[in-house]
Amino acid sequence: ATPTSVMVGTGRAAELGVLFRRGEALQSLREVDVVALDKTGTLTEGRPELTDLVLADGFGRGDVLGLVASVEAKSEHPIAAAIVAAAKAEDVPVSPVDRFEAVPGFGVEATVGGRAVAVGADRLMTHLGLDPSAFAAEAERLSLEGKSPLYASVDGRLAALVVVSDPVKATSAAAIGALHGLGLRVAMVTGDNERTAKAVAARLGIDEVFAEVLPEGKVTVVQSLGLSGKVAFVGDGINDAPALAAADVGLAVGTGTDVAIESADVVLMSGDLNAVVTAIAVSRATIRNIR
Numbered sequence: 001a002t003p004t005s006v007m008v009g010t011g012r013a014a015e016l017g018v019l020f021r022r023g024e025a026l027q028s029l030r031e032v033d034v035v036a037l038d039k040t041g042t043l044t045e046g047r048p049e050l051t052d053l054v055l056a057d058g059f060g061r062g063d064v065l066g067l068v069a070s071v072e073a074k075s076e077h078p079i080a081a082a083i084v085a086a087a088k089a090e091d092v093p094v095s096p097v098d099r100f101e102a103v104p105g106f107g108v109e110a111t112v113g114g115r116a117v118a119v120g121a122d123r124l125m126t127h128l129g130l131d132p133s134a135f136a137a138e139a140e141r142l143s144l145e146g147k148s149p150l151y152a153s154v155d156g157r158l159a160a161l162v163v164v165s166d167p168v169k170a171t172s173a174a175a176i177g178a179l180h181g182l183g184l185r186v187a188m189v190t191g192d193n194e195r196t197a198k199a200v201a202a203r204l205g206i207d208e209v210f211a212e213v214l215p216e217g218k219v220t221v222v223q224s225l226g227l228s229g230k231v232a233f234v235g236d237g238i239n240d241a242p243a244l245a246a247a248d249v250g251l252a253v254g255t256g257t258d259v260a261i262e263s264a265d266v267v268l269m270s271g272d273l274n275a276v277v278t279a280i281a282v283s284r285a286t287i288r289n290i291r
C-alpha cells in the first residue's frame with residue numbers, strides 16, 4: 001500500500017472506532033488466517049458474579065464467604081471483585097489478612113485471623129495436596145452452563161465450591177459469525193477451566209478452544225497457531241500483553257488494561273468485537289484500493 005492509502009485507511013478506521021497504532025498493521029491484518037481471542041473481558045463482559053457457594057460438611061456460609069472475600073479483597077482479578085461484592089451484599093464483613101500471595105493462573109492464598117485460606121482453580125487445590133473431587137458432579141453441571149467453578153480451602157480442608165459466572169457480551173456471537181463470514185478461523189484462549197470454556201465457545205460458534213492456559217502459555221498458543229497461518233490476537237488483560245506482542249497483529253480492547261493497549265498494534269475503542277471485523281474489512285479494502 002502507498003503511504004497515502006495507509007493514511008486514508010487508518011483515518012477511515014479511526015472514524016469507525018479502530019485505532020491503528022502502527023501503519024504496518026493495516027497491511028498485515030489482511031493476511032490474517034486465524035483470530036484468537038481471550039475469553040474474560042474480551043468475549044465476556046469481564047464482570048463476573050458469584051452465582052453459587054456450595055459448602056462442604058461442617059462449614060457455614062457466612063464464615064466461608066467472609067474468609068474467602070477477605071483474601072480476594074487483596075486481589076485485582078475480576079473473580080475477586082465478584083466475591084467481595086457478594087460478601088458486601090450479604091453484609092458479611094471482610095477481615096485483615098496476612099501473608100497474601102497471588103499465584104498467577106492458580107488463585108490466591110492468605111491467612112485470615114490465623115486461619116489458612118486458599119481460593120482458586122482445581123489445580124490450586126491439587127497443588128496444596130487437597131482433592132477437589134468431592135465437588136466433581138456439581139462442578140461439571142455448573143461448568144456445562146458456562147459458569148466457572150473455583151474451590152476454597154480453610155486450614156487444609158476443602159471448604160467450598162465457589163462458582164462465578166461472567167456473561168458473554170451481547171455482540172460477541174454476531175462478531176464471531178462475521179469473522180467466519182470473512183473466511184477466518186476463530187479460537188478462544190483462556191485460563192478458565194476446559195468445560196466452561198467449551199460451553200461458552202459452543203454458544204458463540206467458536207471452533208477451537210485452548211483452556212487452562214497459564215499466563216505465560218498464551219504466547220505459546222499464538223506461536224503454535226502461527227505454524228498454520230498468520231495470527232491476530234485480541235485481548236484486554238495484563239496477562240494478554242505478551243500474546244498481543246507475539247501475534248502477527250495484536251488488537252487490544254480499549255476498555256482493557258493500559259499494559260494490553262501498549263502492547264497492541266490496534267486498539268478497539270469500544271468493547272464490541274464487531275470492531276475486529278471492521279478493522280479487517282478496512283484493511284482489506286485499503287489494499288484493494290491501491291491495486
Ligand code: ADP
Pocket residue numbers: 039040072075076077079080104105106107108119120121122148150190191192193213214215237239
Ligand atoms: P483468565 O483471565 O482467563 O481468568 P488467569 O490466568 O487470570 O486467566 O486465571 C486463570 C484461573 O486461575 C482463573 O480462571 C481462576 O480459576 C484462577 N484464579 C486466578 N486468580 C484468581 C483469584 N483471584 N481468585 C480465584 N481464582 C483465581
Ligand code: MG
Pocket residue numbers: 038039040041042235236237
Ligand atoms: Mg481478559
